[in-house]
Amino acid sequence: MSIILLASLVFLLMPIFLLLYIRSYNRHKKNHFVEKENMRQKFESEILKTHIEVQEQTMQTIATELHDNIGQLLSLTTLTLNSINVPENEKASEKIENSLSLVNKSIKEIRELAKILHGEQIVESGIGNAIEQEINWLKRVGGYELQVSNNLLELSVSSPDKDLIILRLLQEIINNIIKHAQATSIHIDTYLKNETLFLTVKENGIGFDYEAARTKKTGIGLASIQKRVELIKGKIEVNSVVEKGTSIFIEIPYP
Template sequence: MQNETTRIAFLVAIATLIFLLVPVFLILYIRSYNRHKKNHFLEKQNMQQKFESEILQTRIEVQDQTMQSIAAELHDNVGQLLSLTTLTLNSVNLNDGEKAKKKIDNSLALVNKSIKELRELAKLLHGEQLVENGIGHAIDQEINWLSKAGKYELEVNNQLIDLQITSPDKDLIILRLLQEIINNIIKHAHAKHIQINAYLDKNVLHLKVAEDGIGFDPVEMKGKKTGMGLNSIYKRMEMINGKLVLNSAPEEGTSLTIEIPYP
């Protein structure tokens, strides 16, 4: 009988302990859950702030690239056209009517060409509006500026011109990525031919740029902190959950393929 009483007392003690411990564990679980929830919120908020900061930095870089393009265009193209117009008009001899008319006509043609170039510059000044018009138009504008250099044979397949959907933040980053790639080609590649393909397939935007320049060792270059801006490109690809495929070898050219969930 005493053993039975002891066993019952023991079971009651165990039940009481469990009854007391369950609320404690429940409180600890709730506190732990709330702490994780708070940390998750702070982490998410921090990621959002980093994303917004990167978008702002990208916008500044796009604007800076725009200003550089405008400065180069004013100096190399519009400035030369206006100087040539001035020289032509200064050489007009009104006593020779036929030659004077021909030179004035040539001057008018130069002025009209200058006006056309200035209109193109005006479009470039509205860089953000260009992105708002769609990534296809932004890519097309960059290709137009590249073609004006007259240094490369361009093969372009831009299927994004008539794209009906947009993603302004992603479009801005994609535009900046293309600018960085083109700048790398101009500065380092010594290429003669550039191929650019852009299209959308199954909600994934594909952008491929290939050139026949001197190439490089991707493994060696990726290890360098400042190598050709590749770290910046990889960083921005991660930010928008994109995928970058880089193929290159010395003396065999380079190809970069970008795949981004879109929109």
């Protein structure tokens, strides 16, 4: 009788033990998957950080070369042109004056470009001022009707690492517009609300099929922007209509 009772008990308990085992196995499997996914994301994040660091080092090297070497050569050219004396040749004198004007303008543009490339120095004065310098550069490029609402100029908080990435985000977006959008109007809006930094860029260019670009991975610039946003735990939304332009909305926890 006891053997039958024991067998019955084992028979009744076996499904429970089996169920507990399956649950435990699934839980361990899920935990392993989550751990593996976290490791993958961390690895990708480290790769992206390294990639960005290499980009920054490259841009800083270029900025130094532009400012120190090419800038110095142009300054020497200015001195040489100033030393030329042609009082009896009005036409030659006019050409020299025009050349001086062009060289001085080139020196100014190279210095501004060097500042933009040397992002770390720019963001020292705050992300609002960094964005303002980028907008001023875009104004000098010309060819666009600009509508700008930069509400970060009086920002009292900062996050240098994030600031540099945000600046590069805006530069990448503007670069894409100049290269591909064929736009005539650009609207840039920035503000901080509830510890979230909002960046919106709209243009009236030719637009594109966003989903197709993501599927075919043809939008390399856009992919770079998305990766940078993910790196600082932000969100990005891209709305684009062919022949009607593109709008990019970015939200970033800040500071």
